[in-house]
Amino acid sequence: MNSTTELPSDAIATVRVIPGGPVRGSIRPPGSKSLTNRALLMAAFGRGTSQLDGALVSEDTHVMTDSLRKIGVQIETEDAGRTLVVTGLQRAISPSDQATGHDLYIANSGTTVRFLTAALSALGGHYTLRGVPRMHERPIGDLVQALSPVVDGTIEAVSDGGCPPVHIHTNGWAKQELSVAGNVSSQYLSGLMMAAPLASRRSGAPVSIRVVGELVSRPYVEMTADAMQVFGASVDLIWPESATGDLIVQINGDYDSIGWSIEPDASAASYFWAAAAISGGDVTVRGLSRAATQGDVAFVDVLQQMGCRIEETDDSIRVDASELPGGKLRGIDVDMNAISDTVQTLSVVALFATSPTRVRGVAHNRFKETDRIGDLARELRKLGATIQEHEDGMTIHPLVDPGVSADSPVRLDTYHDHRMAMSFSLAGLRLDGVQIENPSCTGKTYPNYWADLEQLIGRSHHWTAE
Ligand SMILES: O=C(O)C1=C[C@@H](OP(=O)(O)O)[C@@H](O)[C@H](O)C1
Numbered sequence: 202m203n204s205t206t207e208l209p210s211d212a213i214a215t216v217r218v219i220p221g222g223p224v225r226g227s228i229r230p231p232g233s234k235s236l237t238n239r240a241l242l243m244a245a246f247g248r249g250t251s252q253l254d255g256a257l258v259s260e261d262t263h264v265m266t267d268s269l270r271k272i273g274v275q276i277e278t279e280d281a282g283r284t285l286v287v288t289g290l291q292r293a294i295s296p297s298d299q300a301t302g303h304d305l306y307i308a309n310s311g312t313t314v315r316f317l318t319a320a321l322s323a324l325g326g327h328y329t330l331r332g333v334p335r336m337h338e339r340p341i342g343d344l345v346q347a348l349s350p351v352v353d354g355t356i357e358a359v360s361d362g363g364c365p366p367v368h369i370h371t372n373g374w375a376k377q378e379l380s381v382a383g384n385v386s387s388q389y390l391s392g393l394m395m396a397a398p399l400a401s402r403r404s405g406a407p408v409s410i411r412v413v414g415e416l417v418s419r420p421y422v423e424m425t426a427d428a429m430q431v432f433g434a435s436v437d438l439i440w441p442e443s444a445t446g447d448l449i450v451q452i453n454g455d456y457d458s459i460g461w462s463i464e465p466d467a468s469a470a471s472y473f474w475a476a477a478a479i480s481g482g483d484v485t486v487r488g489l490s491r492a493a494t495q496g497d498v499a500f501v502d503v504l505q506q507m508g509c510r511i512e513e514t515d516d517s518i519r520v521d522a523s524e525l526p527g528g529k530l531r532g533i534d535v536d537m538n539a540i541s542d543t544v545q546t547l548s549v550v551a552l553f554a555t556s557p558t559r560v561r562g563v564a565h566n567r568f569k570e571t572d573r574i575g576d577l578a579r580e581l582r583k584l585g586a587t588i589q590e591h592e593d594g595m596t597i598h599p600l601v602d603p604g605v606s607a608d609s610p611v612r613l614d615t616y617h618d619h620r621m622a623m624s625f626s627l628a629g630l631r632l633d634g635v636q637i638e639n640p641s642c643t644g645k646t647y648p649n650y651w652a653d654l655e656q657l658i659g660r661s662h663h664w665t666a667e
């Protein structure tokens with residue numbers, strides 16, 4: 202057994218977090234995945250050269266950067282990749298590109314495949330986007346269906362159920378009015394919104410998008426609109442007045458070159474706030490406030506409902522669980538549709554509450570890196586928890602006897618899902634013997650997670666490669 206601050210490599214099979222006392226400290230997570238991939242896309246198709254500071258360096262941003270470079274976008278890096286200098290590809294695709302086409306590898310990055318599918322269909326050319334086996338089970342059919350009637354050419358998703366690989370052969374968009382479903386993923390709408398300026402370049406006309414029916418993960422659409430405005434495009438989100446009405450999005454204008462500082466990742470911050478809640482400690486996350494563009498900062502409201510105290514400044518949010526009412530976290534009933542990437546984090550916190558926690562509104566979590574309801578329930582049960590699965594979420598019953606025996610370790614599978622690994626590490630703050638499989642899967646959005654966790658939890662805990 203050894204303790205190290207080095208990154209777990211692929212050769213390391215499991216990690217064990219050793220329980221200890223309250224976690225106290227402060228941390229600044231790496232840049233936001235969602236903002237980095239949006240900024241890369243808009244800078245790549247903008248006028249002139251943009252500089253992005255504080256970018257995330259991870260698998261999801263790497264596949265975006267690589268794909269953009271492959272189609273001819275110039276991207277220079279500084280500060281170990283955290284600064285990106287991007288020269289926009291302000292041109293239609295060249296005849297030689299048209300002849301050869303591009304084969305783009307997008308691993309398991311939902312943002313990359315959905316944003317690029319929309320943008321490349323508007324840019325024109327021949328492309329195939331393919332990823333890991335799980336990516337070929339993640340839906341993109343609603344986006345392809347939205348694009349099929351408007352492209353001048355063809356677009357198809359060839360795996361069962363309308364999943365990647367995606368083949369695109371177009372001369373851009375021939376129409377400016379689209380309809381898209383939003384009940385499986387908001388990334389389809391975000392992709393179409395960001396592609397719109399590319400289509401307007403060709404037609405000279407604004408683009409209008411109707412979202413038919415329910416829209417999940419709404420804060421990400423607001424983030425897209427905000428980021429597009431930062432890049433100089435104009436976006437109107439016209440929200441329906443009744444629950445049954447449709448959202449209409451109108452987009453006009455084009456992307457400028459800008460300098461932009463990217464916020465730390467709020468979904469990543471959830472693990473550190475949760476570490477405070479679970480251990481009865483207090484943790485300050487630097488670089489985020491409630492005014493952040495990322496909806497996931499609202500995870501602190503969930504912890505507040507469970508009894509934690511929240512303190513904010515313009516540039517930090519602190520979660521304090523050192524004086525919980527009655528000394529314990531309380532279970533809650535919460536709709537997490539808007540902040541679904543933090544469901545796994547909450548599910549582990551809920552194991553240590555005094556009453557059950559019901560999570561609602563996240564049926565779309567079954568389409569992510571893995572089935573984040575069924576697979577999550579299976580792993581939590583291995584810890585001895587009673588978990589009820591629902592169509593739209595789950596109920597987590599607190600552990601009756603928190604304390605897994607050290608001589609009978611529990612191995613938790615992570616399903617190549619970074620958020621499974623990061624969330625399960627939190628269980629190890631209180632339970633003995635929790636082993637997390639394939640810890641390097643955090644590389645999708647947080648390659649330095651284990652080192653950062655160790656730095657925060659300090660000497661009383663260690664993560665251990667076995
Ligand atoms: O637009 C984005 O950056 C994201 C939207 C969300 O996906 P869904 O809209 O599929 O819920 C979220 O889960 C994902 O991590 C990032």
Ligand SMILES: C=C(OP(=O)(O)O)C(=O)O
Pocket residue numbers: 309310311312313542569570620646
């Ligand atoms: C769902 C996620 O990612 P994506 O959809 O971008 O692959 C995530 O990061 O939790």
